[in-house]
Amino acid sequence: MTDKExxxxxxxxxxxxxxxxxxxxxxxxxxxxxxxxKLDDRSIKYESAGSLAEAAINVSGIINAAQQxxxxxxxxxxxxxxxLSETQKKCADMEAKSRGAAKALLDKTAAECKAMxxxxxxxxxxxxxxxxxxx
Numbered sequence: 001m002t003d004k005e006x007x008x009x010x011x012x013x014x015x016x017x018x019x020x021x022x023x024x025x026x027x028x029x030x031x032x033x034x035x036x037x038k039l040d041d042r043s044i045k046y047e048s049a050g051s052l053a054e055a056a057i058n059v060s061g062i063i064n065a066a067q068q069x070x071x072x073x074x075x076x077x078x079x080x081x082x083x084l085s086e087t088q089k090k091c092a093d094m095e096a097k098s099r100g101a102a103k104a105l106l107d108k109t110a111a112e113c114k115a116m117x118x119x120x121x122x123x124x125x126x127x128x129x130x131x132x133x134x135x
Contacts, residue, residue, distance in 0.1 A: 009017075
């Protein structure tokens with residue numbers, strides 16, 4: 001409406017227009033409030049999505065670190081097993097040498113015992129002969 005048309009209107013018509021505009025303003029405010037809430041909701045969702053993406057990246061980083069730690073552990077375990085195998089071979093070699101040395105000592109001791117027994121038997125036989133001859 002133009003200014004001229006508004007001036008021609010009566011008081012009741014002007015009040016009706018004001019009430020209609022007031023009603024429209026209230027409806028528009030409510031609509032703005034609703035749209036603002038929806039916008040805030042979407043912002044929160046986008047922020048949450050960003051947070052979820054960041055969390056996924058962080059979890060991925062943790063998983064990668066855990067995988068690296070597991071790889072290092074397995075590598076150390078393999079090296080440890082290799083060292084263990086080498087140690088077991090050395091122990092087996094030492095055991096074989098010790099068994100050989102022990103067998104040599106037993107054989108030597110057995111030979112010495114046999115010689116001592118033979119000497120003792122010889123000495124006993126000689127003493128027995130002397131004792132028989134002397135009686």
